[in-house]
Amino acid sequence: MVPQWRLRARFAQELSxxxxxxxxxxxxxxxxxxxxxRDVVERDGAGAQRLGSIGRITAERHGAIRVGTPIELGQVxxxxxxxxxxxxxxxxxxxxxxxxxxxxxxxxRPIDADELARNPFRVFTSMLTPADPRFFTPxxxxxxxxxxxxxxxxxxxxxxxxxxxxxxxxxxxPDADNFLxxxxxxxxxxxxxxxxxxxxxxEKVSAVAADIGGVRSTHINxxxxxxxxxxxxxxxxxxxGIAMIDEIQGPPxxxxxxxxxRQTSFRALAEARIMREPDGTVxxxxxxxxxxxxxxxxxxxxxxxxxxYDTLLVEVDRRLAASGGVxxxxxxxxxxxxxPDTEAGLREADLAYFSYAVSPAxxxxxxxxxxxxxxxxxxxxxxxxxxxxxxxxxAAGIFQSNLSAEGTRDTSQExxxxxxDWLAGAVGRDIHDPFxxxxxxQAASVTKITTQLGTPEVS
Ligand code: OOG
Ligand code: NI
Numbered sequence: 001m002v003p004q005w006r007l008r009a010r011f012a013q014e015l016s017x018x019x020x021x022x023x024x025x026x027x028x029x030x031x032x033x034x035x036x037x038r039d040v041v042e043r044d045g046a047g048a049q050r051l052g053s054i055g056r057i058t059a060e061r062h063g064a065i066r067v068g069t070p071i072e073l074g075q076v077x078x079x080x081x082x083x084x085x086x087x088x089x090x091x092x093x094x095x096x097x098x099x100x101x102x103x104x105x106x107x108x109r110p111i112d113a114d115e116l117a118r119n120p121f122r123v124f125t126s127m128l129t130p131a132d133p134r135f136f137t138p139x140x141x142x143x144x145x146x147x148x149x150x151x152x153x154x155x156x157x158x159x160x161x162x163x164x165x166x167x168x169x170x171x172x173x174p175d176a177d178n179f180l181x182x183x184x185x186x187x188x189x190x191x192x193x194x195x196x197x198x199x200x201x202x203e204k205v206s207a208v209a210a211d212i213g214g215v216r217s218t219h220i221n222x223x224x225x226x227x228x229x230x231x232x233x234x235x236x237x238x239x240x241g242i243a244m245i246d247e248i249q250g251p252p253x254x255x256x257x258x259x260x261x262r263q264t265s266f267r268a269l270a271e272a273r274i275m276r277e278p279d280g281t282v283x284x285x286x287x288x289x290x291x292x293x294x295x296x297x298x299x300x301x302x303x304x305x306x307x308x309y310d311t312l313l314v315e316v317d318r319r320l321a322a323s324g325g326v327x328x329x330x331x332x333x334x335x336x337x338x339x340p341d342t343e344a345g346l347r348e349a350d351l352a353y354f355s356y357a358v359s360p361a362x363x364x365x366x367x368x369x370x371x372x373x374x375x376x377x378x379x380x381x382x383x384x385x386x387x388x389x390x391x392x393x394x395a396a397g398i399f400q401s402n403l404s405a406e407g408t409r410d411t412s413q414e415x416x417x418x419x420x421d422w423l424a425g426a427v428g429r430d431i432h433d434p435f436x437x438x439x440x441x442q443a444a445s446v447t448k449i450t451t452q453l454g455t456p457e458v459s
Pocket of ligand 1: 063064066126221263390391394395398399
């Protein structure tokens, strides 16, 4: 029996190999990331692995895919369910970018600490919103929905194997091979001709809408290795002559602990695609939608920490608008004033999540009654819990910086409201709240230390 976590690890690996063949610059990105990680481990020693073992980080990837309908999203959920990946978080990107990005999203990922340690593969999954009249007229919506209803992204054999893997907790070896082959195939770029006029019509509204609804299949949009020093990675890629997007998204480079998620990418590359012209002839054209991205992860923030992060983002924008300057410099300054610059500071202000463990080198006598004292006096250690999710504004920035055109939007129309419950109904599964997952992990570690130390309760 191949357990789900092994299926997940193999899927991530095989998808990465496939994508490397399709987009060779991605392979360069992986190689440069691995070099940077080796250098950081050499430079910083054990400290480099505070947010995950080098083994986990080297294998770590996230992917991004885009689908068109709730039915397709429900099928995606079955394929990822087989791999022990569950929907976490709700992201509405429709208003997060100035370009036209008519999607709502969730991320499929493992949710238990041990499963994340085994392999944390996650996929940011977006679904088109044809019902939003700001982007689609009723007439275009109807044609788009008919087009989407007439395609099949995942075949019955794949879905049947997926359901079995989820139900039984894995698959036997031959079924596992078969399942993984079909699953990887479902995300390969299709050789089927693209209807150029249909694609172009959607592209006028939104390049993302065309990428999703202009073709009869789906594909992996990008894959993202994790790197321990993203500023160094950005420099090395640029030195190799690879065009990167203008900025690193998310928190700035600063002297404090790594928090949340920093991301950047190389620009989407032109790829040859077979096109069917309006007169019926078939020829080659090219589309520019796929890229490679890289990320650096830090500690997960509590709701209070996240609110602080959002405030700092607004403050950076405000200062840039008011007095100009270089974003990275303004941001570093705003952060230095706005956030504690040590793990202990973040912990004591309850801004970030930590996992506690009894220290083998603890002193004797009765332990103190509060967590800060237990940590300060060497009774317990506090290890940052890694942020495993995404950031809506960064995600919108990644979408936007890789679009060939802005698209259009009719702001006189009323937006259709979507929320996490609506999406949960569409996927047919509960959507986990990321904060609840981190809080539960922290609370479980606290319960464990109180039991081990024999203290009634700590505050
Ligand atoms: C998804 C963009 C979001 C991220 O890392 O924030 C994303 C997409 O381009 O489909 O992957
Ligand atoms: Ni991404």
